[in-house]
Amino acid sequence: MTGPLSTLVEEVEASSQTLSIVNYGGSEAATDRIVSYFEPQHVAVRDGVSAPSLPADFAVLHDGDSFVAAAAVADIDCHLSGESYLEDGGFGFAERPAILRHVDDRTFTSYDRRRMTLASREIESYAYHAGGGEIHAGFQRFSILRPQTRIYERIDEAGVDVHAYGAPDANAPEPVVAHPSEDAEILGSWFVVYEGDGPGDARALVAVETDAGAGEFSGFWTYETETVETVLERLRAEYPATTDAPAPTGD
Numbered sequence: 001m002t003g004p005l006s007t008l009v010e011e012v013e014a015s016s017q018t019l020s021i022v023n024y025g026g027s028e029a030a031t032d033r034i035v036s037y038f039e040p041q042h043v044a045v046r047d048g049v050s051a052p053s054l055p056a057d058f059a060v061l062h063d064g065d066s067f068v069a070a071a072a073v074a075d076i077d078c079h080l081s082g083e084s085y086l087e088d089g090g091f092g093f094a095e096r097p098a099i100l101r102h103v104d105d106r107t108f109t110s111y112d113r114r115r116m117t118l119a120s121r122e123i124e125s126y127a128y129h130a131g132g133g134e135i136h137a138g139f140q141r142f143s144i145l146r147p148q149t150r151i152y153e154r155i156d157e158a159g160v161d162v163h164a165y166g167a168p169d170a171n172a173p174e175p176v177v178a179h180p181s182e183d184a185e186i187l188g189s190w191f192v193v194y195e196g197d198g199p200g201d202a203r204a205l206v207a208v209e210t211d212a213g214a215g216e217f218s219g220f221w222t223y224e225t226e227t228v229e230t231v232l233e234r235l236r237a238e239y240p241a242t243t244d245a246p247a248p249t250g251d
Contacts, residue, residue, distance in 0.1 A: 004234070005185060005189050005206055005208060005234065006188075009099055017042075017043045017044070017061060017062065017103065018043065018044045018046060018061070018063075018101075019034070019038055019043050019044070019046070019059055019061050019099075020059065020060045021034065021049060021073060022043075022049045022050070022059065022060060023049075023054060023055065023057065023058060024047065024057050024058075024073060025054070025057065026073060026074070031161070033077055034059070034076060034080065035047070037133045038103065038226065039091075040110050043103055049176075051183075053206065055072075057073045057074065058072060059071055059072070059076055059099060061103070068099075068102050069099040071097040071098065071099040071104045075097045076097055078101065078192075079096060079097060079100060081164075088211075088233055096154055100224065107221065108207075108218065108219060109210075109218045110217075111207060113215050115218075116156060116207060116217055117192050118187050120137070120167075120190075121193065123135070123192045123193075123194050123203055123204070124151060124192065125156055126203065128160070130194075130196050132160060132196060132197040133161070133194060133195050134160065134161040134163060134194070134195050134223055135155060135160050135163070136164075136165065136191070136192070136193040136194075136232065137152075137162070137165070138164070138165035138166060138179075138189055138192075138235075139166060139190055139193045140166055140167065140173065140186065140189070141166045141170070141174075142164065142168055142172045142180070143169045144166070145176075146170055146173055147171050149172065149174065152176055153175065159193075161177065162176040163176060163236065163241065165186055165239055166177055166181070166186060167181065167186065167187055168180035168182075177241045178241065179235070179239045179242070180242060183238070185238075186239065188208055188212065189206070189207065189209070190205075190206075190208075190209070191205060191206045191231070192204065193206070193228060193231050193235070194230060195232060200225055202223065202225045203222065203223050203228065204222050204227065205219065205233055206219050206220060206231055208218025210217075
């Protein structure tokens with residue numbers, strides 16, 4: 001049996017990486033978003049770097065002296081602002097820049113609920129466009145899921161089996177498979193896990209609340225099939241679905 005989600009978060013280690021923003025002449029708002037994104041993932045950001053041999057408004061990720069990835073600042077900011085996947089009622093889609101994927105499978109700290117929601121939307125949007133497979137979402141309480149009913153209806157209509165985990169303080173939104181639980185792990189965790197039908201088609205966001213009720217989370221992104229399977233093994237073993245969920249404890 002796998003360990004708790006909090007243990008999985010602790011096992012995802014971050015290496016030392018640096019992001020250099022090169023020949024940049026754009027808005028400070030974009031660089032501020034980039035800095036605020038990478039800092040919790042323990043990536044140092046260097047702004048104002050001049051390199052005549054490189055394009056303008058460019059970002060380079062390196063690990064020590066080794067090149068890792070590069071992307072246009074505008075492409076990175078499009079994802080971090082949510083513009084790429086909040087269109088079309090929450091289901092716009094653009095491929096995640098490689099420079100972001102290379103800092104996945106790393107821990108992050110101090111994500112607030114808004115950032116967790118944006119990260120969740122990206123995985124939900126991917127599942128919607130991929131079709132098939134399963135998505136498992138836990139936002140602590142079913143009442144938090146209720147305003148998102150239409151999102152999960154559309155994911156279901158795309159052919160994805162939808163599973164929801166949370167305290168049964170409200171009815172789980174249709175058409176999800178409900179996994180009601182008031183276990184401390186569910187009340188203190190936030191996760192969106194997608195496993196597609198194709199080989200290697202898996203991704204997950206897993207986080208634990210750092211202080212009960214504080215709305216700050218630490219966790220990790222992953223595209224590693226083995227890690228996704230480990231998370232799903234834990235969820236399936238500890239929190240089975242119920243066809244007759246307990247009566248809500250509140251509105």
